[in-house]
Amino acid sequence: MDNGKQQKETRDHWHAQRKKARKTALILGVLALALAAWSVFVVLQKAAG
């Protein structure tokens, strides 16, 4: 495989992986926010009950 083609393949691969990583990060970020909201909700529920 010539050098230019290999470089492009490498670049494309890591580009695709980073794109997937951003999706992973987004899901985890939403999960973190949901957990923060849940901890407040638990206290509110106890206060109401």
Place this chain on the structure above:
Amino acid sequence: MGHDSHDHKPKGFVNRWLMTTNHKDIGTLYLVFAFAMFITGGAMAMIIRLELFQPGLQFVEPDFFNQMTTMHALIMVFGAVMPAFVGLANWMIPMMIGAPDMALPRMNNWSFWILPFAFALLGSTLFMDGGAPAGGWTMYPPLVLQGGKNVAYLVFAVHLMGISSIMGAINVIATIMNMRAPNVGYLNMPLFVWTWLITAFLLIAVMPVLAGAVTMLLTDRYFGTSFFNAAGGGDPVLFQHIFWFFGHPEVYIMILPSFGVVSEIIPTFARKPLFGYVSMVYATAGIAFLSFIVWAHHMFSVGMPLGGELYFMYATMMIAVPTGVKIFNWVATMWKGAMTFETPMLFSLAFVVLFTIGGFSGVMMALAPVDLQYHDTYFIVAHFHYVLVPGAIFAIIAAAYYWLPKWSGHMYSERLGKIHFWWSTISVNVLFFPQHFLGLAGMPRRIPDYSTQFAEFNMMSSIGGFAFGLAQVFFIYIVVKTVRGGKKAEANAWGDAKGLEWTVPSPAPHHTFDEFGPVDLKKMAHGEVH
């Protein structure tokens, strides 16, 4: 797979360090920051031990003493131990899995640069009217809310630390899940990577809960809510439940990466593959799971139904099972190995022995009836310092010695390393072992003065503390000396250490594994096993 031998380091301080997105530079920033915080928190510990050297009030006011115990803990937990492990993760995880960098390099930069601001906020409270937070690192209301202006600063500092930790954890997970070299499966990963993957999930699960809890403290203090105010219908004990739902997994956030470090070092110097690799992974996951369901063992003395006490007692004791698996596996790895005792191995061995002592006292405290006697005594202080100092901090020091040749390109002085090891190991035991006896005799924690019956053991403990503090100043000298020069390190600094990090030159080039392709699994730390 090859690696780029060109060193395209950005020129100038701002570009190299402030704007960096390079995982190695960010790892270095985290490690330097963590060490600065370790020295700061350590200086506060010296003030505490100086005051406790003799009975009676000698040097500081009781309120300032309480500020020191609170700030020492907050700085050591959030400023020293956690950032040190994030630094190690940044440096090593991409190199261990064949990735060119962390998955989200810009977020990585942000994760780090939030931290100095968080600690500037927290540290600034020392100069305020009323001083720094003095209600303990657990921030229990109503005591913590009686602080002066520092409550808002404390809460915002914890928010910033939490945001930094969560972003760091997200980056670690995204990197491990998406950036491994193509033929590296999950069960080929080094144990340090595995322990960090599990730790990162713990961080994401519990840091937001802490953020929620401290936000409610803030609104109780400044916006008239009564989440934790009994007079307004709230419940201060509820805060303790929420805090320890964060706080117990937090203990494992600080210790699981230590297990990972020790699991890399022991096979190298025993010259044998890690015994029971898969069981180590399951044990780590088991400990992480159990960490979520044992929190109320910190609160036996608050009072709870008998069924609750029994449940939390037995659940806590179960943690000894996966932890025992790990200790057994480290010992079995060494069994009949061609062992040598370089400094990283010495610190790892001390970790195994001394962490186990801390583990045993932990099992003692899990017993609900006897915990009522230990609660809030120096026995507790001895227990958690055994797991955190010769536990987590010895693992960080072992990691620093182990990977310093890879980071700096130079070998440290083995003679100086061994002096540092014996100095630290003897002094840390003189410092913390007598505290077990103090606690059993009934000396309460977080007090600046005590009955004369506790004088001898406190004096011993303080002497150990000063010696341990000095040993860490000596460690700075060793590290600086190594970074500035010394014997050149080979790519595989330990001769036949396994792991992809040992396939790149020392010091590691600024960019590694730029080319995409399969790696030789035989060179991976645990690749041979499967």
